[in-house]
Amino acid sequence: MLRLSEIAESMRIAVSSVRANLMRSILTTSGIVVGIFFVVLMGVFIKGLDSVWEKTISIIGKDMIYVDKWDWAGGHSWRKAETRKDITYEQAEALCLRLESPELAMPLARRWGGSIMVGNKAMNCSVMGTTSMYGQTPAGEIEFGRFFNPMEEQQGTNVTVIGFGVAKTFFPDGDAVGKTIKIKGYPFRIIGTIAKRGFLFMDFIDNQTFISLEAFKSIYGFQDRSFEVGIKAGNERMLDLVRDEAVGVMRQIRNVPPGAVDDFSINEMKAFDSQATAIRLGIWVVGIVLTALSFVVGAIGIMNIMFVSVTERTKEIGIRKAIGARRASILMQFLLESSMLCIAGALIAIPLVQIVVFSIRFFLLNILEMEAIEAVSPLLPVDLLAIAIGVSIVVGLLAGFLPARRAALMDPVDALRFE
Amino acid sequence: MTSDAIILITNISRSYTMGDEIVRALQDVSVSIGKNEYIAIMGPSGSGKSTLMNMLGCLDTPSSGSYFFNGVDVRTLSDDDLADIRNKEIGFVFQTFNLLPRASALKNVELPLIYAGLSSDVRHERAVEALTSVGLESRMSHKPNELSGGQRQRVAIARALVTRPSIILADEPTGNLDTKTGQEIMALFQHLWEQGNTVIVVTHEEDIARHAHRIVRMRDGLVESDGPNDAKTI
Numbered sequence: 001m002l003r004l005s006e007i008a009e010s011m012r013i014a015v016s017s018v019r020a021n022l023m024r025s026i027l028t029t030s031g032i033v034v035g036i037f038f039v040v041l042m043g044v045f046i047k048g049l050d051s052v053w054e055k056t057i058s059i060i061g062k063d064m065i066y067v068d069k070w071d072w073a074g075g076h077s078w079r080k081a082e083t084r085k086d087i088t089y090e091q092a093e094a095l096c097l098r099l100e101s102p103e104l105a106m107p108l109a110r111r112w113g114g115s116i117m118v119g120n121k122a123m124n125c126s127v128m129g130t131t132s133m134y135g136q137t138p139a140g141e142i143e144f145g146r147f148f149n150p151m152e153e154q155q156g157t158n159v160t161v162i163g164f165g166v167a168k169t170f171f172p173d174g175d176a177v178g179k180t181i182k183i184k185g186y187p188f189r190i191i192g193t194i195a196k197r198g199f200l201f202m203d204f205i206d207n208q209t210f211i212s213l214e215a216f217k218s219i220y221g222f223q224d225r226s227f228e229v230g231i232k233a234g235n236e237r238m239l240d241l242v243r244d245e246a247v248g249v250m251r252q253i254r255n256v257p258p259g260a261v262d263d264f265s266i267n268e269m270k271a272f273d274s275q276a277t278a279i280r281l282g283i284w285v286v287g288i289v290l291t292a293l294s295f296v297v298g299a300i301g302i303m304n305i306m307f308v309s310v311t312e313r314t315k316e317i318g319i320r321k322a323i324g325a326r327r328a329s330i331l332m333q334f335l336l337e338s339s340m341l342c343i344a345g346a347l348i349a350i351p352l353v354q355i356v357v358f359s360i361r362f363f364l365l366n367i368l369e370m371e372a373i374e375a376v377s378p379l380l381p382v383d384l385l386a387i388a389i390g391v392s393i394v395v396g397l398l399a400g401f402l403p404a405r406r407a408a409l410m411d412p413v414d415a416l417r418f419e
Numbered sequence: 420m421t422s423d424a425i426i427l428i429t430n431i432s433r434s435y436t437m438g439d440e441i442v443r444a445l446q447d448v449s450v451s452i453g454k455n456e457y458i459a460i461m462g463p464s465g466s467g468k469s470t471l472m473n474m475l476g477c478l479d480t481p482s483s484g485s486y487f488f489n490g491v492d493v494r495t496l497s498d499d500d501l502a503d504i505r506n507k508e509i510g511f512v513f514q515t516f517n518l519l520p521r522a523s524a525l526k527n528v529e530l531p532l533i534y535a536g537l538s539s540d541v542r543h544e545r546a547v548e549a550l551t552s553v554g555l556e557s558r559m560s561h562k563p564n565e566l567s568g569g570q571r572q573r574v575a576i577a578r579a580l581v582t583r584p585s586i587i588l589a590d591e592p593t594g595n596l597d598t599k600t601g602q603e604i605m606a607l608f609q610h611l612w613e614q615g616n617t618v619i620v621v622t623h624e625e626d627i628a629r630h631a632h633r634i635v636r637m638r639d640g641l642v643e644s645d646g647p648n649d650a651k652t653i
Contacts, residue, residue, distance in 0.1 A: 003536035016521060319517045322478060323578065324506020324534040326499040412478045416517065 006329045014337040017309065018344065025341055028305040031298020032345030032395060033352070035291050036388045040353040042287030043384040046280055048376035053276045055375045057269045059197050061138040063233040064269065066108075067095060067246055069226040071265040072272070084263045086226035089213075091253050095229050098249050102242045103234035106133040107227050109216050116209060117182040118170040125166055125207040127183055129216025130230070135161070137232050138197075139205070143167075145177040145192030148212055156214025160188040164196040165206035183209065184219050239268075295391075298345065299399035306338050306403035317407050318415030331408040338400025342392035350388060354380050424487075425585050425617060426452040426475060431484030433470050444470040445481070446640045452586070452619065457612040459628035459648070460621045462637035469590065471637065472621045476509050476588045477501045489585060506534050510579025514591035516571045518563040524550060524574045525559040531582045549577035553607060569600035576607060586617040593627055605630045 018025045066072075070081050092107035099105045107130070114127035134140040135147025140161070148159050160181060167176045176190050188211065198205040211219075233242040243266055250264055310317070317330055361378050364370045433445040445467045452458060452475075462468040473479035474486065477493060480501075486493040488504060496504070505511075518527045528546040537545075550559050553573040563571050572592060579587050589608065593601030609630060612618045622628050629650055636643040 003534075005533045005536050005538070005542070008539075009530075009533045020521070315517070316519060319519065320530070320534075321502065322476070322505060322511050322517070323531040324502050324582075326502040326534070328499075329534060413473050416478075416513070 002328050002332060006325075007332065010329065010333040010336050013333050014340045017313075017337050018340050021309075024305065025344065026348075028301050029298070029341050029345035029348065031294055031301050032342045032392055033298075033349045035294035035298050035395070036346045036349035036392055037353055037356075038287055038291045038294060039391060040350065040380060040384050040388050041356065042283055042291065043387065044353070044357050044376075044380065045283050045287075047381060047384070048373070049276065049280060049283070051375040052373070056198060057272075059138060061232065062269060063236050063239060064137065064139065065231045065233065065239065065243055065246065066267040067092075067229040067231065067250055068265050068267055069228075070267075072267040081265065085254075086224070087228070087254075087264060089222045089225075089227050091250075092227035092229050094253050095246070095250055098253075099231065099242075099245060101233075101238065101245050102231045104133045104136055104230075104232040106131040106230050107213065108134075108230050109213060109220070109222070109225060109227055111216070111220050114209075114220075115184060116166070117185075118179070121170060123166070123169050123207075125163070125209055126204075127216070127220075128208050128210050129213045129220075130210060131213060134210060134230070135192075137230065139194075140210070141195050141197075142192045143195035144174065145190070147192055147210075153212040153214065156212055156218060158186060158188045158215060159191045159211070161192040161194060161210040162190055163194050163206045163208040163210075165198075165203065166209055167193040168206075181209070183211065186219055188215075295395055298342075299395050302338050302341055302396065302399040303403060305341075306334060306400050307406070309337065310334060310403045310407045313407075314410065314415050314418040317410050318412050318418065321410070321412035322416060327408040330410075331404045334404030334407050335397055335400045338404070339393050339396030342396030342399070343389060346388050346392040350380065350385060424451045424453050425489055426450065427485075427487040428474070428481075429485045431474065431481035431486060433467075433474065433479065433482050443640050445474070447484070448640075448642050449484075450635060450642065450645065452617065454585075455612070455615055455617055457608075457618045457630070457632045458620070458635060459631035459633070460619065460635045460637065461623065461625075461628045462643075463623055465639075466637040467640040468621050468623075468637045470640075472588060472590050472619075475586075475619060476511060477504045502534075506531055507582055508585040510576075510582065510584040510587040512572070512575050512579050512587065512589035512592045514594040516563070516568075516575045516595070518571060518574055518578075520563050523560050523562055524555060524566065524577075527563070527574055528578045528581050531578060535582060545581055546577070549581040550574070552580065553577045567600075568596050569603060572596060572600075572604050573607070576604070576611075580611070580616075586619055587611060589618070589620045591622055592620065593622075593624070601627070 067087070069084050069087050089107060096105040096107055109129035111127040113124045116123060116125055116127070132148055132150050132153045135142065140147060142161070143164070145161070147161050148157070152159050160183065162176060162181065170176065170181065171179065176193050179190050180187050181190055182188070196206060231242060231246060233239045247262060247266060251262065254263055256263055320330065357380065358378055361373055361376060364373045428448060428450045430447050430449055431445060432443065432447060434441050434443045448471060460468050460471060470479070474481055477488065480494055489508065493501070519530070525546050528549050529542045532542040532545060547556070547559065550556055553576050555570060555573050555577065558566060558570060563574070566574065592608070593604055596604060605627060608618050608620065620627060620631060628634050629648065631648050633646065634648045635645045
């Protein structure tokens with residue numbers, strides 16, 4: 001057992017040794033600085049991604065499910081979905097009418113890449129035909145104006161509610177409401193704009209414009225089109241129940257025989273999680289490789305300088321052993337020194353990362369105007385700092401172990417004789 | 420042999436391998452040292468006196484033979500146990516002083532007490548006491564390079580005394596000092612002996628050995644003679 005006095009002494013020696021060779025210590029620790037820099041930066045990126053993603057999901061609605069011919073997860077299931085029959089308007093409407101558990105259910109008709117124009121300016125965006133209920137979902141939250149009402153819905157009035165991206169493209173000053181927009185050449189009066197909903201790679205959901213199903217029918221027609229049904233469960237706990245009911249009712253409507261697989265998909269926001277996971281994984285892999293490389297280089301540097309330090313202080317080790325220092329005490333003296341070098345590295349790296357994170361955040365937020373970044377804290381999270389210091393201590397202990405062991409096992413007679 | 424011997428060495432040998440050659444530094448050496456003795460171990464260089472001192476100081480262990488320190492068989496002890504004995508029972512004084520250059524006199528003297536696990540208050544008190552006893556109360560905050568050779572050796576002696584050891588083991592303690600300072604240091608050893616300490620001085624100088632009460636003469640790894648010092652000066 002090491003005594004408290006020995007630990008304090010080792011600490012004192014370590015500090016004075018690092019201070020006595022300040023320039024050497026700083027140079028030695030540079031590998032660790034780089035390693036800690038990457039580890040913390042990677043952590044901030046992933047945390048930032050998570051919080052932006054979480055914000056997106058919660059804005060669009062965690063309790064929303066979409067019954068669709070297509071599976072949002074894509075990939076293999078996409079080809080399978082190709083062979084499915086379209087969901088007709090009648091089927092979508094029947095589902096909405098027969099569902100009992102959800103708060104809201106509405107048919108959705110979607111036209112990808114619809115051409116819309118204001119004056120001579122055009123953009124492609126998705127045109128969505130839906131009911132007035134859509135205005136009550138989180139995805140349809142109004143920023144200015146209002147959503148269309150049941151009357152306008154039934155009459156197929158040429159009114160539209162535009163998404164944030166559309167509003168920003170055509171009316172950057174925020175004065176969209178009351179203006180006219182042309183959808184496939186037909187004039188529509190803008191009665192509302194939707195607040196920003198999408199962040200990161202979900203930005204596309206801001207590039208939508210909403211019209212009533214009646215209006216949609218007269219512009220694009222209902223033939224050769226697969227409808228979706230948007231369902232708002234009410235809260236997350238209801239999701240399972242609502243999903244089960246939707247599956248059961250839809251199977252009846254589509255005459256799916258018992259035992260056969262569904263010929264439609266139930267999509268949730270979670271489907272996009274895999275994309276977030278892939279990005280997160282990518283950052284991890286790059287970060288881990290960079291971090292590991294710099295830590296290995298840093299650790300070798302520290303090990304090297306610790307061997308030098310042990311050799312330089314052979315005589316001192318001999319003196320300490322002669323007057324009663326035990327092996328563990330000498331071991332700890334050098335382990336503390338190498339850890340301290342690494343902690344110093346962390347302490348240099350942390351302010352650097354903080355400056356970089358602050359700058360990147362400022363750039364994204366104010367120059368690129370990525371409002372989503374607001375969800376990311378400008379200050380480094382405490383747990384990341386703890387991890388950074390913890391990792392640096394571990395690297396210090398690993399790098400210092402062999403030199404410290406050599407010192408601890410030194411023969412006192414030989415060490416005293418060393419000049 | 421006295422039964423209250425602090426040190427009881429019987430037929431110890433120590434050999435080293437240097438390249439292909441085996442060097443027999445000590446052969447069949449037997450020595451018994453009792454409490455409050457003042458002994459000089461003498462011999463020319465290569466006689467094995469330094470090896471014997473390393474044995475006595477528990478810095479090294481014999482290849483064969485037995486060594487009892489205060490009744491404990493040293494050969495059975497681990498490195499850490501030996502470190503504990505060096506810490507508590509033996510006070511070393513070296514020819515080259517062997518002080519830590521970056522630490523003050525006071526810190527140097529406190530050092531053994533750190534490894535003994537004493538609290539900083541006790542350490543400070545005892546280090547001040549030891550430095551005062553060697554006449555350095557006004558030099559406590561000085562670093563070794565701010566002290567004269569004689570003063571450095573006094574710091575080393577204070578460091579040797581501070582743990583109140585069973586023996587004080589001095590290896591050529593005046594080797595790096597001028598004659599006058601050497602005399603002062605030897606007077607200090609005499610004083611320590613008078614206070615009841617056991618003092619062992621390893622030297623090749625007759626002048627120094629003359630202060631001791633008993634002289635063990637070494638030659639070629641063997642004890643040449645071991646008896647009272649008839650030419651004792653003090």
